[in-house]
Amino acid sequence: MARRAASVTDAQSFSTDYSLPLLAWYDRHHRSLPWRTPPDETRLGVLPDPYRVWLSEVMLQQTTVGAVKRYFEVFTDAWPTVEALAAADADDVMKAWAGLGYYSRARNLKKCAETVATEYAGRFPDTEAGLKTLPGIGDYTAAAIAAIAFNQPAAVVDGNIERVITRLHAIETPLPQAKREIRALVAKAMPHDRPGDFAQAMMDLGATICTPRKPACVVCPIVAGCVARREGIAEHFPVKAPKSEKPMRVGAAFVAMRPDGSVLLRKRPSSGLLGGMAEVPGSDWTARQDGITDISAAPFPAAWHATGSIRHVFTHFALELCVFKANLPDDASPGDGWWSPPSALPHEALPTVMKKVIEAAIPGATKKRRKG
DNA sequence: CAAGCGTGGAC
DNA sequence: TGTCCAAGCTT
Structure with missing residues (x-):
């Protein structure tokens, strides 16, 4: 599918023009995950099941892909649809969630399923604003579902993307203060024809190449625009506020x-x-x-x-x-x-x-x- | 906005 | 052993 030349003509500096090489990299090196539709299908307009996208995104909040896979399979086997989850026994949901942590997620998951089933006829809202009204869905998850499941031009910002963006632009402002600036830069870089793939490409890049320690800049598809790499300080970013000690x-x-x-x-x-x-x-x-x-x-x-x-x-x-x-x-x-x-x-x-x-x-x- | 809220894997 | 931290949300 031919891409418009918009991302080229819109480019105002080298660092905003990376969506094309990033998507080309994603087409070849994307991770295959149970809740994902591969890019050769999304480019034809085949989008993933919003229920599965939502379920995976909630499970993935502050949780590793490796831990989520097993739980995702158990949940989708037991409750294949949002209506099934809405009708489930709340205690059964808590039992199935046991071990995954952050248990308010499971309580909100059940509430959200019930709301979608009863007030939305079993269909998730297809906009960021609509999604954000649901329990357990915040800024990140609303944008991710809107982009991935509904192809909406939402600016998705998670921990991976914060790391990628702060390195690309060498942003010294500490997190979470830098969040607003990061969101604006993502919105500017996002290609409107493939918002879902762009979000997942950025996250895959952060998870496999632009890693917290020892980033693999040598094989990074967008290294040409990376200020932190050019200055040899990629690992310095993102800057974060110091943490308080644990009692x-x-x-x-x-x-x-x-x-x-x-x-x-x-x-x-x-x-x-x-x-x-x-x-x-x-x-x-x-x-x-x-x-x-x-x-x-x-x-x-x-x-x-x-x-x-x-x-x-x-x-x-x-x-x-x-x-x-x-x-x-x-x-x-x-x-x-x-x-x-x-x-x-x-x-x-x-x-x-x-x-x-x-x-x-x-x-x-x-x-x-x-x-x- | 800062604090509360889990867990397991990597180093 | 400790330390960091992984696709954050709620209050």
Whole structure:
């Protein structure tokens, strides 16, 4: 398909005229991913399923492609359409999301599916503005869906593209302050005939060539316009504001087990840290020196005995939990939780930190059995 | 706008 | 071991 000469005549400096070599590179070296339509099809007007684009984009928020692939397959097998996801049991969605992190994404995913199914007749809005009104869809995801699934001329800016652009133009302004400038530069460079491929080409470039460390400038298709490379300081960008250090928190967790191997679980509050996910009973997690790390935080009296401790690092704090275990009789009351039998435990909505806790008390208890 | 919000892989 | 960080969103 012939491209108009617009990107050439519009060019005002060398660094704004890179869309052509970038797209040519993408046509040859694009990554094949389960939610993608290859460029030889998009150029013929064949666009990917908006549901699959949306699902993949939400999963990919702050998450690696390698981790997303498995979850994407599980989700699309269980819920092939937005209507199916809208009709799903919310707890089943949380269970399927367990381990992927940032669990508000799963809660918003379900809400968004319900809204699209009931208020939009099962069809995603095809504009950035329309998409942004939906839960869990912000600036980046709205632009990405609009461009990739609907071929809209949206300026897509993610972490990869921030890195590519700050290097191309040697932008010393730190992130996130530079965001507005970056967005304007992307909008100026974007070819209106292939906005979706342009966005994915920029992201592929950032993921495979213009990498955070040791960028492969030698094989970069747009190195000719890169100011940072010319000055030998590509790795210096993007400049970021310094991060605050992580405090340490401590606490105690209690694994109660019945003779049949069932473990007592309860559900965390629906918002905040690990919102809506399952956990074993435990103390608060506190940064105080006198934080509770003993059986004084036990949910009920029992023959609790220490069975080890686990460490886990969250985004904004590190956690050390002392793990206690007790064997309870068959008729022990679950209180406000439930007893999860060994066959169900691996499929519960347990975040990784809770799997570590249970593994410390009952090795192998949360591992999924390989079939065959 | 800064802070809250997970996890696992690379180095 | 630590450190960084990966296709960000919400409040």
